[in-house]
Amino acid sequence: MRIDLHSHSSASDGTQPPADVVRRARERGLDVLALTDHDTVAGHPAAVEALPAGLTFVPGMELSCRRAGQSIHLLAYLFDPAEPELRAECVRIREARELRGRLTVQRLAELGVPVSWEQVSELAAGGPVGRPHIARAMVAAGAIAAPELAFTPEWIGTGGRAYVSRYALDPERAVRLVRAAGGVPVLAHPKAAKRGNVVPDEWIAELAAAGLFGVEADHNDHDAAAREQVRGLARELALAVTGSSDDHGELTGHRLGCETTAPEVYERLVAEATGATPITSQNP
Secondary structure, eight states: OOEEOOBOOTTTTOSSOHHHHHHHHHHTTOSEEEEOOBTOOTTHHHHHHTOOTTOEEEEEEEEEEEETTEEEEEEEESOOTTOHHHHHHHHHHHHHHHHHHHHHHHHHHHTTOOOOHHHHHHHHTTSOOOHHHHHHHHHHTTSOSSGGGGSSTTTTSTTOTTOOOOOOBOHHHHHHHHHHTTOEEEEOSTEEGGGTEEOOHHHHHHHHHHTOOEEEEEOTTOOHHHHHHHHHHHHHHTOEEEEOOOBOGGGGTSOTTSSOOOHHHHHHHHHHOOSOOOEEOOOO
């Protein structure tokens, strides 16, 4: 089995609609795909409706967390999306994301970048506006040559001239919320140095004590040394190890399936979930 547990659609900051993501997943030879848009499950119904034969869909989400000013991402799988506390937090995060987007656009305008909120909203295609949408608008405006160049101190990277912080969950509380909703939490790309997301080992140990199921080791933003570091820590803390593409469509080069999770880890993940179950296509 080929299993990819981390992907994004236009319901958050991916470039393709959920239906296209699941179709492309099957075309890439995947057997299992988790759609993990940021702080929302809005893309799930369309993905399930379009689910091609032979592909199993895992409902998921990537929760925005922060500790000591550092951004941390928590993947949540097979939780009950109607659980009141988790649902309320996701609404709060999404509202904060929109406010951050508007303020970022305002700061960019003050820096001479002709980007408007209307342009950014159009790129979001009805989904919540994220920094990748703003980066794409900056490319269209001629301010930068490629979206990744926006995420620097010069522009909208952490601490940058146009950077705006926003509300996010404490990661330990997020782990507990996901578990309370019957879900299974996995820490995303914990040693992604090039994106500034290096989570200290002691924090990961605290998350493990709070109920963390696993850590994402095989990720495009982890070099060989980082992958081995994550695997070693997982052994010490008795955590599962996952691998995923973190595909965002055009933004990441359509890389679904470039990293995968072992079937036995997937089986353990499903066995621990009580909030939801994987969905198998009913389409012919």
